[in-house]
Amino acid sequence: MELLSTNLCFGGEHRRYRHASHALACDMEFAVFLPPAALGPEPAPVPVLYWLSGLTCTDQNFMQKAGAQRLAAQLGLAIVCPDTSPRGVNLPGEDDSYDFGSGAGFYLNATRQPWARHYRMYDYVVTELPALVEARLPVTDQRAISGHSMGGHGALVCALRNPGRYRSVSAFAPIAHPSQCPWGEKAFSGYLGDDRERWAAWDATLLIPQARERLPLLVDQGTADEFLDTQLNPEALVDACERHHHPIQLRMHRGYDHSYFFIASFIDDHLLHHAQALGLR
Numbered sequence: 094m095e096l097l098s099t100n101l102c103f104g105g106e107h108r109r110y111r112h113a114s115h116a117l118a119c120d121m122e123f124a125v126f127l128p129p130a131a132l133g134p135e136p137a138p139v140p141v142l143y144w145l146s147g148l149t150c151t152d153q154n155f156m157q158k159a160g161a162q163r164l165a166a167q168l169g170l171a172i173v174c175p176d177t178s179p180r181g182v183n184l185p186g187e188d189d190s191y192d193f194g195s196g197a198g199f200y201l202n203a204t205r206q207p208w209a210r211h212y213r214m215y216d217y218v219v220t221e222l223p224a225l226v227e228a229r230l231p232v233t234d235q236r237a238i239s240g241h242s243m244g245g246h247g248a249l250v251c252a253l254r255n256p257g258r259y260r261s262v263s264a265f266a267p268i269a270h271p272s273q274c275p276w277g278e279k280a281f282s283g284y285l286g287d288d289r290e291r292w293a294a295w296d297a298t299l300l301i302p303q304a305r306e307r308l309p310l311l312v313d314q315g316t317a318d319e320f321l322d323t324q325l326n327p328e329a330l331v332d333a334c335e336r337h338h339h340p341i342q343l344r345m346h347r348g349y350d351h352s353y354f355f356i357a358s359f360i361d362d363h364l365l366h367h368a369q370a371l372g373l374r
């Protein structure tokens with residue numbers, strides 16, 4: 094992998110890398126924050142929080158806007174931010190809208206053509222990227238996962254589908270039941286086809302009944318989120334969790350919207366949640 098840039102940050106380092114992805118069959122860029130504990134003078138590998146961003150984002154939105162590095166540096170927690178879709182694969186229509194194609198990979202494995210060859214963000218974030226960073230950077234295989242909106246939902250799905258792979262999971266304003274909202278219906282029909290039975294394996298709310306590990310879900314949601322009524326539906330997720338005794342903490346925050354101002358306001362709570370599960374505090 095190729096180092097693109099590096100910035101010192103709270104005694105640690107923010108780095109950006111490019112590498113050839115086999116899962117996505119294209120070059121990808123990602124960002125990593127490495128805390129001081131991973132870098133010296135007596136470096137030791139540290140656990141990782143994987144952060145999945147939302148529609149229109151790259152690896153940079155979270156790193157530049159969430160303000161996570163100060164506490165991550167203190168905790169000794171690395172943060173890895175992948176991009177949100179394959180890039181530059183020249184599929185017809187991939188750049189036509191903000192909520193499908195580029196910047197909108199939905200962290201699933203597409204089965205419909207022409208998307209199936211490249212749009213395999215689930216394999217990328219669950220398997221390929223962790224294997225790469227664990228082999229090449231001073232990090233351990235102790236993992237946590239979180240994200241926002243499309244990425245908040247992606248984090249829930251990655252954890253629910255992979256018992257034992259993550260020590261903890263959390264989400265900001267996730268698209269909680271994508272089979273039943275416009276963003277999800279557009280993405281799932283485009284990437285998976287029109288058979289709704291095939292969508293269930295990629296919908297966090299529909300995965301709750303058969304989850305094989307009851308990993309607690311921490312979900313933060315703003316009441317003034319402009320997408321709350323039309324796209325997000327946290328109540329459906331809570332209902333499923335209550336019916337199937339899956340632990341969930343949904344925190345509603347009065348007046349907060351969907352933006353990174355909201356994420357920055359509560360990211361410390363999430364970092365502490367993950368640090369506890371990872372044995373850092």
Ligand SMILES: N[C@@H](CCC(=O)N[C@@H](CSC=O)C(=O)NCC(=O)O)C(=O)O
Nearest residue numbers: 147148149150154191241242243244353
């Ligand atoms: N119409 C908007 C929608 C884009 C948007 O709000 N993106 C969010 C994530 S939404 C769900 O996945 C986001 O994180 N934007 C980037 C940011 O830095 O805030 C538009 O096109 O702007």
